Amino acid sequence: MDKILKINMTGDAPNFKIESLGDYEGLGGRAMTSAVIYKEVPPLSHPLSADNKLIIAPGLMSGSAAVISGRLSVGCKSPLTGGIKEANSGGQPSQMLARLGYAAVIIEGKPKQNNLYKLFISKDGIQLTVDNSLKMLGNYDLIDKMKEAYGDQIGCISIGPAGEMKMSAASIACTDMELRPTRHAGRGGVGAVMGSKGIKVIVIDDSGTSIRAPKDKERFKNANKAFAEGLKKHPVTGEGLAAYGTNVLTNIINEAGAYPAHNFSFGQFKGASKISGETMAETETKRGGLATHGCHKGCVIKCSGVYNDKDGNYLTKQPEYETVWAHGGNCGIDDLDAIAMLDRLDDDLGIDTIEMGAAIGVAMEAGLLKFGDADGAIRLLKEEVGKGTPLGRVLGNGAAVTGKVFGVERVPVVKGQAMPAYDPRAVQGVAVTYATSPMGADHTAGYAVGSNIMGVGGKTDPLKPEGQADLSRDLQIATAALDSTGLCLFISFAILDQPETFNAMVELLNGFLGKDFTADDIIELGKSVLKNERDFNTKAGFTSKHDRLPEYFKNEVLPPHKVTFGVSDEELDQVFNW
Amino acid sequence: MNIHIITSKSGVSFFSFLLNYGVGVKIYDNPSVKKFLLKDLKIDEDYISNRIQTLFLNSKPIDNIDNAFLENGATLALSAAMPGTAGALFRKKGRYAAMRKQITYTDNIDIKKNKEGKIILKLFNMPAKELAGIIFERGVLIEKETLSLFLKNYNQRITPHIKEIHSDCKKKDKTIFFNRNLKAINLKVTFS
Ligand code: SF4
Numbered sequence: 067m068d069k070i071l072k073i074n075m076t077g078d079a080p081n082f083k084i085e086s087l088g089d090y091e092g093l094g095g096r097a098m099t100s101a102v103i104y105k106e107v108p109p110l111s112h113p114l115s116a117d118n119k120l121i122i123a124p125g126l127m128s129g130s131a132a133v134i135s136g137r138l139s140v141g142c143k144s145p146l147t148g149g150i151k152e153a154n155s156g157g158q159p160s161q162m163l164a165r166l167g168y169a170a171v172i173i174e175g176k177p178k179q180n181n182l183y184k185l186f187i188s189k190d191g192i193q194l195t196v197d198n199s200l201k202m203l204g205n206y207d208l209i210d211k212m213k214e215a216y217g218d219q220i221g222c223i224s225i226g227p228a229g230e231m232k233m234s235a236a237s238i239a240c241t242d243m244e245l246r247p248t249r250h251a252g253r254g255g256v257g258a259v260m261g262s263k264g265i266k267v268i269v270i271d272d273s274g275t276s277i278r279a280p281k282d283k284e285r286f287k288n289a290n291k292a293f294a295e296g297l298k299k300h301p302v303t304g305e306g307l308a309a310y311g312t313n314v315l316t317n318i319i320n321e322a323g324a325y326p327a328h329n330f331s332f333g334q335f336k337g338a339s340k341i342s343g344e345t346m347a348e349t350e351t352k353r354g355g356l357a358t359h360g361c362h363k364g365c366v367i368k369c370s371g372v373y374n375d376k377d378g379n380y381l382t383k384q385p386e387y388e389t390v391w392a393h394g395g396n397c398g399i400d401d402l403d404a405i406a407m408l409d410r411l412d413d414d415l416g417i418d419t420i421e422m423g424a425a426i427g428v429a430m431e432a433g434l435l436k437f438g439d440a441d442g443a444i445r446l447l448k449e450e451v452g453k454g455t456p457l458g459r460v461l462g463n464g465a466a467v468t469g470k471v472f473g474v475e476r477v478p479v480v481k482g483q484a485m486p487a488y489d490p491r492a493v494q495g496v497a498v499t500y501a502t503s504p505m506g507a508d509h510t511a512g513y514a515v516g517s518n519i520m521g522v523g524g525k526t527d528p529l530k531p532e533g534q535a536d537l538s539r540d541l542q543i544a545t546a547a548l549d550s551t552g553l554c555l556f557i558s559f560a561i562l563d564q565p566e567t568f569n570a571m572v573e574l575l576n577g578f579l580g581k582d583f584t585a586d587d588i589i590e591l592g593k594s595v596l597k598n599e600r601d602f603n604t605k606a607g608f609t610s611k612h613d614r615l616p617e618y619f620k621n622e623v624l625p626p627h628k629v630t631f632g633v634s635d636e637e638l639d640q641v642f643n644w
Numbered sequence: 645m646n647i648h649i650i651t652s653k654s655g656v657s658f659f660s661f662l663l664n665y666g667v668g669v670k671i672y673d674n675p676s677v678k679k680f681l682l683k684d685l686k687i688d689e690d691y692i693s694n695r696i697q698t699l700f701l702n703s704k705p706i707d708n709i710d711n712a713f714l715e716n717g718a719t720l721a722l723s724a725a726m727p728g729t730a731g732a733l734f735r736k737k738g739r740y741a742a743m744r745k746q747i748t749y750t751d752n753i754d755i756k757k758n759k760e761g762k763i764i765l766k767l768f769n770m771p772a773k774e775l776a777g778i779i780f781e782r783g784v785l786i787e788k789e790t791l792s793l794f795l796k797n798y799n800q801r802i803t804p805h806i807k808e809i810h811s812d813c814k815k816k817d818k819t820i821f822f823n824r825n826l827k828a829i830n831l832k833v834t835f836s
Binding site: 321344 | 695698700704723745768
């Protein structure tokens with residue numbers, strides 16, 4: 067990856083140029099997106115203006131033979147939070163862009179006319195063409211059209227109607243191994259920024275390219291083998307995720323009383339077992355779908371699956387835990403088929419499942435629908451959001467806007483972004499990350515990714531009652547580093563528990579890059595990413611007041627544990643005090 | 645009503661569904677969780693230490709199974725290690741246990757002493773599949789609501805696996821188990 071593709075959409079005739087990496091040499095994934103935003107996007111710019119940039123960056127090892135390294139980072143100033151954003155996606159495009167040699171695609175400016183463009187990238191060059199026939203197509207129909215035009219050896223990065231309507235919850239879809247638009251850079255409204263640039267789809271054809279070669283072949287090969295073996299032998303990465311997907315968490319989080327039900331009103335949901343990972347895997351297998359499937363080639367964990375309808379026809383990919391919660395327990399819905407349909411609609415419209423589920427939950431709280439009304443939720447998504455009615459546009463702009471419009475106090479957002487599926491009162495350490503992450507409430511911002519082995523923050527006593535800020539900081543640093551490599555966050559348990567697997571991961575990176583990074587270097591990388599992000603947000607007007615949960619979490623008692631959020635503001639302010 | 649089902653070996657795994665919802669199990673003299681798993685359920689010690697990584701007693705994550713005690717009416721849930729930050733922090737004695745300290749089971753919880761009692765036992769994910777055999781062999785109480793949900797989902801698939809059904813020690817026609825009017829039952833499942 068030795069070049070950057072810059073697309074300038076300004077004026078009557080958008081143009082492109084290919085540049086060398088310059089200051090961005092050696093960066094990938096989130097490190098790349100956040101560095102470009104920090105350096106090139108005016109912090110006070112409007113997210114949908116010509117000044118904002120959309121950066122699409124494969125992880126450092128994407129396109130190589132490194133296992134599970136095909137994650138893609140998408141960054142911009144977020145229309146949802148007003149701060150910096152990195153949204154991460156699986157699927158094939160990361161590998162393909164990397165094999166074509168692009169460390170980033172940067173889309174800047176804004177077209178003068180209301181045209182919609184498609185961008186085609188192959189080894190033979192770049193084509194940027196107007197194609198208004200694509201207007202308001204859902205992602206599934208859009209990809210069918212691209213297949214007709216370019217064949218089935220392509221990968222696509224696209225937006226649905228939500229992105230074209232510049233909804234703040236709009237996502238960017240990436241196609242999977244079957245060329246379905248099922249993997250999404252979901253959070254923060256990145257799809258709206260792509261929509262504002264007038265680009266509907268980026269079609270990538272990597273034929274004629276070859277796998278990216280490591281600098282030190284032997285070292286890379288051995289490390290890759292050890293890393294894959296480590297992932298396969300661990301019960302979470304080698305067994306649990308493959309058998310049940312991330313939705314295996316439903317029963318556990320519910321049992322813990324940390325499952326936010328009915329718009330964060332309760333910590334448990336009566337219908338949890340009906341929508342659990344165990345039930346979903348069983349349903350998928352019974353209907354001829356798949357309970358185990360990878361989102362991109364080279365994934366050895368395979369946490370995904372294929373969800374068929376009652377007649378055995380493909381409906382959607384296996385909905386993830388967060389989606390099942392957002393559209394399920396959060397809205398009082400315990401019908402897996404309805405949840406799968408909502409997931410399909412989200413993917414087709416190109417909208418974040420968490421934000422959409424949270425917005426519908428807030429609308430239910432406002433009395434627009436009853437909790438548990440699955441048909442009503444489907445109708446809201448299809449008829450209102452999908453058609454861009456005024457109500458649909460309110461919902462499509464996320465939970466915070468929906469709460470404001472309908473006068474609801476219980477709105478579970480931080481920095482304007484909806485919280486994921488862990489109630490902050492029951493798992494207060496995760497809530498510290500929700501509050502302080504530069505991304506807004508985000509469960510992946512502080513992932514348990516081996517910070518202990520890296521020794522980030524020294525040795526914290528796990529059972530010490532204080533120290534939630536320390537733990538959250540460690541996790542945020544480790545996550546920022548991992549998000550830059552292209553490796554999937556779900557490797558976390560194996561590298562957390564097995565020092566030899568963590569070492570294999572570092573060796574893999576070193577073998578690939580021909581470097582001798584130590585754990586300290588990786589910590590420094592994570593810190594530098596977070597520093598860029600925090601600095602950008604500060605310049606965009608964020609203060610410590612934005613690193614707070616909504617007040618009601620401090621006052622409303624969550625059953626069954628009868629707890630409120632108790633981490634002090636002073637402790638929250640310590641998170642980035644390194 | 646007592647029902648004893650004899651299935652094929654692979655038939656037992658269908659019953660793991662019931663464990664997700666919870667089954668009733670008798671306890672005696674307020675055992676510790678460790679004693680209950682080891683002595684009453686007869687789960688292998690290695691399995692308890694290594695495979696069962698996440699435990700909840702009345703929804704409270706447990707770090708020390710020697711010092712958590714069962715009382716009549718309690719709910720005990722068992723799981724393997726789970727993914728993500730949530731999985732990491734709910735794990736027993738995990739590095740991130742402090743992140744859920746507000747809801748952690750503490751040793752000084754007062755329990756009501758009883759000679760005999762009944763708890764709800766829930767098993768999730770891999771342990772549900774792997775321990776279904778020994779738990780159903782021991783016999784459990786299934787509530788009506790759980791039973792009807794089970795029969796609705798598994799009726800057709802489980803029938804070919806059932807070899808014999810005994811009710812109160814008498815051999816019965818298979819249909820007795822699929823009778824929609826069944827109330828709560830004591831269920832024992834073995835395979836031959
Ligand atoms: S573990 Fe899951 S999310 Fe991660 S790369 Fe594999 S299939 Fe995709």
